[in-house]
Amino acid sequence: MNYSELFLTAIQALRGNIFRTLLTMLGIVIGIASVILIIALAQGSTSSITSSISALGSNLITIRPGAEQRGPVQSGNVTTLTRDDASALAVLPNVAAVSAVVQKNYQIVGNGENKNLSVQGVSYGYPTVQSITIDQGSFFEEEDEQGTAKVAVLGPDVVTDLFGEDATAEALNQNITIDGKVFRVIGVAKSKGSSGFSNPDEAVYIPVTTMMQILSGQNNVDSIQVVTDDPNKVDAVSENIKSALMDRHQIAENGTADFNISTSKDTQSTLSSVTSTLTAMLAGIASISLIVGGIGIMNIMMVTVTERTKEIGLLQAIGAEQKDILIQFLIESIVLTFTGGVVGIVLGELLALIVSKIIGVPFVFQIKSILLAVGVSTLIGIIFGLYPARKAAQLSPIDALRYE
Amino acid sequence: MKREPVIHLKNIIKSYHLGDSDYQALKGITIEIFEGEFVAIMGPSGSGKSTAMHIMGALDSPTSGQYYLDGTEISKYTANQLAKIRNKRIGFVFQSFNLLARTTVLKNVERPMMYGNVPIADREGRALDMLEMVHLKDKAHNLSNQLSGGQIQRVAIARALVMNPTMILADEPTGNLDSKTSHEVMSFLQKMNDQGKTVVVITHEPDIAAYAKRIIMLKDGLVLTDKSNKQVRSTIES
Secondary structure (H helix, E strand, O other): OOHHHHHHHHHHHHHHHHHHHHHHHHHHHHHHHHHHHHHHHHHHHHHHHHHHHHHHOOOOEEEEEEEOOOOOHHHHOOOOOOOHHHHHHHHHOOOOEEEEEEEEEEEEEEEOEEEEEEEEEOOOOHHHHOOOOOEEOOOOOOHHHHHHOOOHHHHHHHHHHHOOOOHHHHHHOOOOEEEEEEEEEEEEOOOOOOOOOOOHEEEEEEEEEHHHHHOOOEEEEEEEEEEEEHHHHHHHHHHHHHHHHHOOOOOOOOOOOOEEEEHHOOOOOOOOHHHHHHHHHHHHHHHHHHHHHHHHHHHHHHHHHHHHHHHHHHHOOOOHHHHHHHHHHHHHHHHHHHHHHHHHHHHHHHHHHHHOHHHHHHHOOOOHHHHHHHHHHHHHHHHHHHHHHHHOOOOOOOHHHHOO | OOOOOOOOEEEEEEEEOOOOOOEEEHEEEHEEEEOEEEEEEOOOOOOHHHHHHHHHHHOOOOEEEEOOOOOOOOOOOOOOHHHHHHHEEEEEEEEOOOOOOOOEEHHHHHHHHOOOOOOOHHHHHHHHHHHHOOOOHHHHEEEEEEHOOHHHHHHHHHHHHHHOOOOEEEOOOOOOOOOHHHHHHHHHHHHHHOOOOOOEEEOOOOHHHOOOOOOEEEEOOOEEEEEEEEOOOOOOOO
C-alpha cells in the first residue's frame, strides 16, 4: 500500500459526503481559529505594552530603598535613600540625568475644584529622565529646587480636571493649593499617555525639596531615577550606581545592599512573563473547543465506519489487511482535521487582523503559532480517529459482509 | 503421480455459540476440487453452504479439520495471513455490493493490486486487460454506480481475475439478476473456466448450478451428493 493512494482514497471518501465533511470540519475550524486569534491578539497587546514601556525610556534605571526581594516591594517603610545619594549619582559617567522622586496623594484645590491627585516631588532633571515635554510655560529650574519654591507643573489631565477642557493657557500662572499650601502653576506638560502602571498626565510635579520639607516632612526619597546617555550602557551604569551607593552607605562589597536597582529591561521581562502566562491561560480555554471538535470528529468517524461496514467487508475480501483499513480511516480523519486546521488558521489570522485594527493593537503574525496549530490539528485527527479506525480494522470479514 | 487438489477441505467442522448451546453449521465435510474444475455448491438455506463458502474463501477459520489451498494448510492462519491468501489466491464475486461506490470501474479492478503490492505502473494495463475479457473496456472510466446489474457482476469477475487467483469463488452471483443477464454472467464464468480457471459457484438455484461441470449438494452441514453434471448448460444453448 502506498500512502499517496490512501490519501487520494480518503479524499474521495470525504468528498462523497461533502456536507457532513464540512460540518465536521467546522468544529476544528472554530477551535483552531479561536486559538490563533487569541494568541495573535495577546502577542499584539504584548508588543504594544512593550513598546510603551520602551517609550518610557529603555535607558531608565530606578533605584528603590530596601534590599532586593521577591514579592511586593515595601519601599514605604525603608528610608535608606536620600537626595544626596541622587546628587552623587549625577556625576557618574554616562549618566544623562538624575531625579529623586517622592510621591504622595494630596487634596488639590484650584479654580474652585477640589481633587485628590498624585503629587510627584521630583528633581529639575525629571523631564529628561521621563522624557516629558512642556506644552506651556516651563519646568522648574535648579534654583527652584534649591529654594524650595512653591511652584507646580501640571499634567494635561489635571488641567482638564481643575480648569476644564483646553484651558492650558488659563491654567498658567494660576494659584492652586496642595494640602492647603499655595503653589503657582508655572508649566503644563504635554500629554504622554498612560504607561500601564501610572498615568503621568494625571500628576502634579513640584520640586522634591518642597515636597520633602513643606508637604510630607521626610528626609528620605521614595526612589531615584537615572537615565543614561546610551541605552547600551544601562548595565554598566547600573553597576557603577551600585558600587557608588554601597560606598556611600558604607556597606562591605559582599554585604547586602539596602537598596535595589531595576532597569526598564527588567520591567519589560516581568511584564512579558505576565502576559505570556495570560496568553497561555486564554489559549488553554480556547483549546477546549478543539477538544469538542475532536470529539465531533470521533463521533462522525464512528458513524462512517458503521455506514461503510459492507465496504470494509468487501475490502477485506479482496485482500485488505487490518493495517490497510486502519490507515485508510486514520488518514480520513487526519485529512479532516488537517484541512480544518488550515482553514482555521486562515480564518483566525484574518479575524486577528480585523480585530487588532479595531482595538488598536499591532497585528502580530507568527509562523510559530501556525506550525503549532497545524501540528495540534493533525494530532487531534490521530487521537480521535484512532479508536474508530481500530474498530473498522478489527471487524471480522464475514460479519462485515453480512452486515445489513 | 496422483494429481493434487487445489482445494482440499478435510473433515471440516464449524460450530457457532448460540446462547449456551453450540450450533454446528458444518458437521464434517470433505471436498476436493482440482484445477480447472467448475463446481456448483448447492443446498437449501441452513444447509451450511454459506459457511462452506466462508471457509473456502478464507474469510473464516474452521473449528476443526484441515483446509489445504494449493497444498498449504491454512486453517490456523491469522487474520492478516488470511487477508494475503484472499488477495492472491481467491477471486470473489458476491451477490451484491461488489463494487466501491463513487469509484471508477478501473479503480475498482485495480484495488486488489493496491493491497497486493503490484507496481503502480503495471496496474492499469492489467486491469484493462481483465476488463477487455469481460467486454467492458469502454466502461473503464465510468463510475461504478452508472453500471447495470449485469455489468457490475462482470466488473466483479474482472476484479476477481486480476490477481490471477487459484479459484474464482462466486457467492450467488446471479441472485439479483434477471434470467437473461444471469445467463450472460454465467457464460463469462464458463468462459473463464474454459481458459483453465477453477470456478466455484455457491447457489440455491438449479438453473445456475446447471452451468457447472460438477454439483455438490449440502444438507444439514453434510455433503449429500457429489456428482458430475452430465448435461452442462452451455453458452451456445440459449
